[in-house]
Amino acid sequence: MVVDVVPLADGRPGTAEALGGMTDVVVLSDASLAAPGTDPAEAASRGSSRALGTLLASALGTEARTVLLALGRAPATTVPWADGGAGLLVGLAEGLGTPVPDAARLDRGGPALRGVSSADLPDLGALRRALAGRDVRVAHLAPDALLGLGGLAGSLTPDVLDAASSQELERSLGDLVHAIAAARAGTLVGRDLLGGAAAPTTSARAVADHARELGALRGGAAGGGAALALAALGVPLVPAATLVADLAGVAGRVAAADLVVVLVPLLDGDESHDGVLPVVAEAALDAAVPVVVLAGTSLSGRREWSALGVAAVHETGWRSADDVVGPDGTTLDDASDRVARVARTWRL
Template structure:
């Protein structure tokens, strides 16, 4: 049996490469005659650069940037030469500068964490000579709608209220964003792409604040305050761009139309609204999982196997909105190749994952005791679970 193993990372416990190796070894223990092939994936979050470099090659440039708390941390830019006359592309992983793993649990507060370091990575990417820059969005500790990134690029500087987290954005004035149009104009010769991990808007029930701020340390009251602050920032920022934002011809003369269009587009709320900040600079927002899948030739790899095994730490509603498992299923279904999901926990019902084209979903942990065991030994518990899955599918 030919098996393609194409997982995302497992929630900070295993990288995509580590998970793929564990899944392969477990499968082969149960079905040693299988032809097992590895294809680690990413959705734009942690592991974005490592996954792309393994497939595309390129040069890795080291950069020291600010963490969400303003402390120096190592980052990187992957520069890949263009093929067949296409421009040089630089890839940036926002989690290198704004990642949740960079902030100790006791210091997590999305009202004060900043994306300033992402702006430093973006500057380094442009300085490399790349004419196309792709920013992976996901796994952030921030909720500032990219305001810190804009400040690092010259919209206000380090003393600006833009630079100190989402909590200050409710008091932003038009003067604070006076340089935004100039910074956007300076980047007009660079194609910017935001590769988001989840297709949520900036505001609303599933937006950056209401949907994700709690994961980053916010209380329910803080999440509501951040929602209001980001809404205010969005109106002021779009107003500062004046005629630079393309009008929506279907929206008539409503002054709120450009704000609604930029804030509501899929991916605007990714990485604490960093997608929206990139959109203010003229970036296109695309699903990171689809971008990586295309880069590694996922469809061709799936076409040559009998089953594809994917997975992640938690298979939940987010998984069906731009994550790796959805991208895998979308490519496997037209090829009549079954997609099997193996996750630390499964919080999606059969109807939902079946509608997404997934043939089966298995959880490593289903009880609190099993969750604790899984966190204590992620590789061992995942390996034992995939052995049981392989006996179902390979024998």
């Protein structure tokens, strides 16, 4: 029996490790910049994504084929800022030698962005051109937008910020989004179908419409809003599970298998909709390969997981690759043994 082990991740901590063995790929993670013991409320109010921008500028100076930013979701216990990517713009611009008119303001955290304008931002066109020649992508965990009831500020209430602070952050992030939209409105984005240059649009209505689009962009809240700033620079936002699976060649490896066994710590609604399982299950369905799940704990019923094309689910008590022993005494070797036992129950 040959077992092909494929480490996967969905944007939670561990995504960078899952991609660590891939050549020509530089992985940057917001979670790696979270200092132990950081107060979540302080991070949400004063934290800056500047360090992430500095890392990105450094990565662009390497020979790596792909630069991947693994960005998580709030609360600030894992993402040490909620500044909408304003600090990232500062770090990236300074790393690339692009002037920043008001770096101090952009680097003081989300609430300090109240009243910010396009004149305070670095030249987004220059930053966009610097990124255009490279394969830079954002891998995000959840499709949350930056603004609105389900946005970044709302997700921090009430566990991290009180209602008043959350509303203040929402207004400040709204001002940043409007400033970015205004800065982008007069830049050349592409060419029209007749081959002419796209006409710059600077009307107030066009700026407002673009700001609404940016604020509602799926995945824009990832990395404390850093994903939104990167999207404004032309970087595609992709669900982490899909992107990691693509880089790992999951479709081809599944097609070559007789059985797919997926190990997850917890099988619940999040895993069934936004995790690794639906991505792998879709590839297996296309290749007509059966899928079995080994879950530490399963909170999903047969109807939910069978709709994904999963043939069976077995609970193991196994929690994560960081656990030497699970709650029922299950070791990682036991998990490997269980995979083999499950495989032997199928006529392969």
